[in-house]
Amino acid sequence: MTEAIIFWAFTAISVTAALGVVFNRSIIYSALLLILVFLSIAGIFVLNNADFLAIAQTIVYAVGMTIIVLFGIMFTGDRAMLDEPLTSVRKLVSLVLATFTFVLLIKTVQFPFSIQPASQSVIQTLMQSGSTKMLGELLFSQFVVPFELASVLLLVAMVGAIVLAKKTFADAGEMSSQQLSYSIDSGEPTKEANSALHAAASRGEVHLEEVTRS
Amino acid sequence: MESFIPPLLMNFMVNNNVALINPEILILAVLITNLLLACSPLKKDQEFSWWLSLTGTGLALVSLGILFVNVYFPTLMDNQITIQQHGVMNVLQVDLFSWVIRTLLTLGTFFVLLLTRRYVEEKASDIPGEFYVVLMGALLGGMLMASAVDLVMLFVALETLGISSYILVGYLRGDLKSAEAALKYLLYGGASTAVLLFGLSLLYGVSGGNTQYAAIADQLQRQLAPFGHAMMPVVPVMLTMIMAGFAFKLSAAPFHMWTPDVYEGAPTPVTAFLSVVSKIAGFGAAIRLLYLLLTLFGQWANVLSVLAVLSMTIGNVVALKQQNVKRLLAYSTIAHVGYMLTAMVVFSLNGISSLLYYLMTYLFMNLGAFAVVIYFANLTGREDIQAFAGLVRKRPGLALMFTIFLLSLAGIPITAGFFAKFFLFQSVVEGGTNYIWLIVLGLLNSTISLYYYLNIVRLMVIAEPSDAVAALPAEPNSIQSISSLGVVMTICLLATLGLGFFANPAYDLSVQAMTQMAFKNVFQHIQVSAVPFPGGGH
Numbered sequence: 016m017t018e019a020i021i022f023w024a025f026t027a028i029s030v031t032a033a034l035g036v037v038f039n040r041s042i043i044y045s046a047l048l049l050i051l052v053f054l055s056i057a058g059i060f061v062l063n064n065a066d067f068l069a070i071a072q073t074i075v076y077a078v079g080m081t082i083i084v085l086f087g088i089m090f091t092g093d094r095a096m097l098d099e100p101l102t103s104v105r106k107l108v109s110l111v112l113a114t115f116t117f118v119l120l121i122k123t124v125q126f127p128f129s130i131q132p133a134s135q136s137v138i139q140t141l142m143q144s145g146s147t148k149m150l151g152e153l154l155f156s157q158f159v160v161p162f163e164l165a166s167v168l169l170l171v172a173m174v175g176a177i178v179l180a181k182k183t184f185a186d187a188g189e190m191s192s193q194q195l196s197y198s199i200d201s202g203e204p205t206k207e208a209n210s211a212l213h214a215a216a217s218r219g220e221v222h223l224e225e226v227t228r229s
Numbered sequence: 230m231e232s233f234i235p236p237l238l239m240n241f242m243v244n245n246n247v248a249l250i251n252p253e254i255l256i257l258a259v260l261i262t263n264l265l266l267a268c269s270p271l272k273k274d275q276e277f278s279w280w281l282s283l284t285g286t287g288l289a290l291v292s293l294g295i296l297f298v299n300v301y302f303p304t305l306m307d308n309q310i311t312i313q314q315h316g317v318m319n320v321l322q323v324d325l326f327s328w329v330i331r332t333l334l335t336l337g338t339f340f341v342l343l344l345t346r347r348y349v350e351e352k353a354s355d356i357p358g359e360f361y362v363v364l365m366g367a368l369l370g371g372m373l374m375a376s377a378v379d380l381v382m383l384f385v386a387l388e389t390l391g392i393s394s395y396i397l398v399g400y401l402r403g404d405l406k407s408a409e410a411a412l413k414y415l416l417y418g419g420a421s422t423a424v425l426l427f428g429l430s431l432l433y434g435v436s437g438g439n440t441q442y443a444a445i446a447d448q449l450q451r452q453l454a455p456f457g458h459a460m461m462p463v464v465p466v467m468l469t470m471i472m473a474g475f476a477f478k479l480s481a482a483p484f485h486m487w488t489p490d491v492y493e494g495a496p497t498p499v500t501a502f503l504s505v506v507s508k509i510a511g512f513g514a515a516i517r518l519l520y521l522l523l524t525l526f527g528q529w530a531n532v533l534s535v536l537a538v539l540s541m542t543i544g545n546v547v548a549l550k551q552q553n554v555k556r557l558l559a560y561s562t563i564a565h566v567g568y569m570l571t572a573m574v575v576f577s578l579n580g581i582s583s584l585l586y587y588l589m590t591y592l593f594m595n596l597g598a599f600a601v602v603i604y605f606a607n608l609t610g611r612e613d614i615q616a617f618a619g620l621v622r623k624r625p626g627l628a629l630m631f632t633i634f635l636l637s638l639a640g641i642p643i644t645a646g647f648f649a650k651f652f653l654f655q656s657v658v659e660g661g662t663n664y665i666w667l668i669v670l671g672l673l674n675s676t677i678s679l680y681y682y683l684n685i686v687r688l689m690v691i692a693e694p695s696d697a698v699a700a701l702p703a704e705p706n707s708i709q710s711i712s713s714l715g716v717v718m719t720i721c722l723l724a725t726l727g728l729g730f731f732a733n734p735a736y737d738l739s740v741q742a743m744t745q746m747a748f749k750n751v752f753q754h755i756q757v758s759a760v761p762f763p764g765g766g767h
Contacts, residue, residue, distance in 0.1 A: 160320050160382060161385040164386060164389060167260070168385065171260075171393050175359075178400070181402075
């Protein structure tokens with residue numbers, strides 16, 4: 016009984032917060048509400064004995080990812096959302112499609128033919144030592160190849176992210192980015208900074224309007 | 230060799246057939262060495278990373294050859310199909326089918342490396358080493374995709390290929406088109422991966438919590454018996470999601486929207502990589518998984534026929550009005566994916582074998598065409614079709630090679646492209662009268678494609694030289710300029726003609742590969758008499 020109450024409480028929180036993420040006008044509030052969504056879903060995981068998943072959800076999504084989202088928002092500036100009328104055709108079509116998919120998925124999972132209940136021994140182990148140990152054993156036995164490949168995947172993704180993000184003004188001109196940002200901060204770009212910027216702009220790498228505006 | 234490896238590890242490796250994934254291990258070693266090299270003071274030495282990757286990929290090819298002689302050739306000589314254990318660590322099935330796919334992938338990457346050399350140096354000269362790290366990562370993901378027989382393995386391998394591809398597409402950092410292409414690819418790719426993963430999770434649930442294909446087939450077969458499968462709402466949702474996910478990876482219409490923009494914006498060698506290596510890897514994984522699913526849910530193959538017809542038609546019709554040669558090849562890729570999907574609709578042994586043969590020929594003819602495009606772009610800096618006008622006056626050899634690749638893509642006899650289409654459509658005919666309309670549409674589409682392929686040939690041969698061609702020096706000025714690209718073009722030319730002349734051995738090899746794959750993956754666990762299901766349900 017209490018379990019059901021807690022479950023519905025978490026569900027209500029996550030749905031309300033998710034609606035808030037979508038409908039909130041301020042993108043910062045949306046991002047903060049996203050944390051609430053992730054946390055309440057972590058709570059549902061706990062109710063299903065998936066303790067490891069709950070912790071991973073909290074660490075990776077609720078903390079790590081949303082922090083990055085917030086950083087991203089703060090770096091790019093809290094721009095006002097586009098004011099699209101509430102009843103545009105695009106939104107109506109999206110609404111119909113989303114409703115259709117929602118009903119379809121609900122129908123799908125309602126069907127009795129689904130995942131089998133876990134065996135007694137699995138439940139025993141879960142009660143005694145939690146799912147972390149079992150997951151760890153699986154990762155290092157049956158799934159060792161995907162596990163190792165995942166590390167390669169992360170390595171490549173990290174290298175790629177650095178390669179793509181390593182774009183500085185210094186690449187564009189001959190001078191260091193420190194000098195350049197200094198000159199921009201002081202409001203009057205030095206001669207060298209100006210020439211470097213124009214060289215970059217002529218190659219299409221930097222938009223002059225943006226630089227001068229900042 | 231043995232003395233370096235502790236006996237316990239050695240036992241483990243022998244018991245798990247680790248030797249079968251030697252090529253993958255080699256590629257991983259190259260990846261890591263390249264990464265260390267990029268961090269070292271040597272990083273200014275751009276040549277070295279390239280040579281290292283090329284040698285590594287070449288060694289992987291040699292290793293694949295050794296595997297063929299030692300492992301697969303004996304089973305080929307056996308007329309009886311012996312169920313040899315080719316499983317590696319429970320998640321990979323490294324059989325002859327995966328050998329063919331992996332060889333094609335490695336060969337494709339080898340050619341892409343040859344195409345890359347000057348391109349990366351000129352356009353992205355400040356960070357060349359990392360390019361090869363990411364490229365090797367993509368190859369590794371693709372190779373493991375081809376042998377994956379576990380949902381987790383499939384997904385991680387798919388993502389390794391996917392994420393590496395997004396990075397490669399955006400590699401021209403100053404270039405806005407490249408950035409736009411990478412962002413589009415990332416967003417579309419992320420969404421489609423989510424859909425695919427949802428489908429796979431439903432499959433996991435339906436099969437009672439199994440991730441291995443064999444166990445899934447077993448379980449589904451047992452669980453389906455009491456139910457009329459037509460009444461399960463989960464099956465159509467699951468199949469639609471999985472097919473949509475793969476259709477995106479293969480850029481089949483209507484999931485093709487990203488393809489032209491990404492192909493145009495990406496660095497040209499990367500475009501070649503995407504259009505050949507990614508597609509072959511995608512088909513490898515799709516054949517394995519869909520073979521299992523379509524054996525059980527046969528009538529859902531009709532969904533694939535819609536995808537096939539849409540891809541053929543949209544690809545060919547939109548290609549007609551393309552002005553950029555990279556965009557043209559993008560739409561031509563979509564059309565070819567459409568042809569190949571017709572074989573999956575029938576899903577007979579012959580159908581899938583001809584698909585495998587089609588992939589072999591497609592590798593060479595498409596990479597050959599891209600090699601010519603890159604060579605031409607290196608000479609003139611142009612990518613529009615009009616620039617090719619009158620090429621035969623200045624570079625007859627180049628024009629001749631391009632003509633042969635285009636004729637092969639169009640499916641004109643004596644080239645391999647003709648035999649590929651011939652086997653493909655023949656297998657569809659064998660599938661029964663239900664599929665006659667597919668053939669008719671396929672042939673109609675081939676005719677449409679003739680127009681835009683031959684249009685380039687017409688321009689090169691008949692039209693007056695464009696200003697770009699007119700400005701070319703009379704003869705290639707040095708051997709340096711033709712070295713690596715020339716090698717690719719020559720090999721692709723020989724293979725395009727060779728696979729046509731020696732179509733039979735290649736086709737036999739694909740039949741053998743498919744027989745072994747089908748036998749081991751599915752029929753081992755499912756009684757053949759129990760499938761296929763009657764079309765209308767119960």
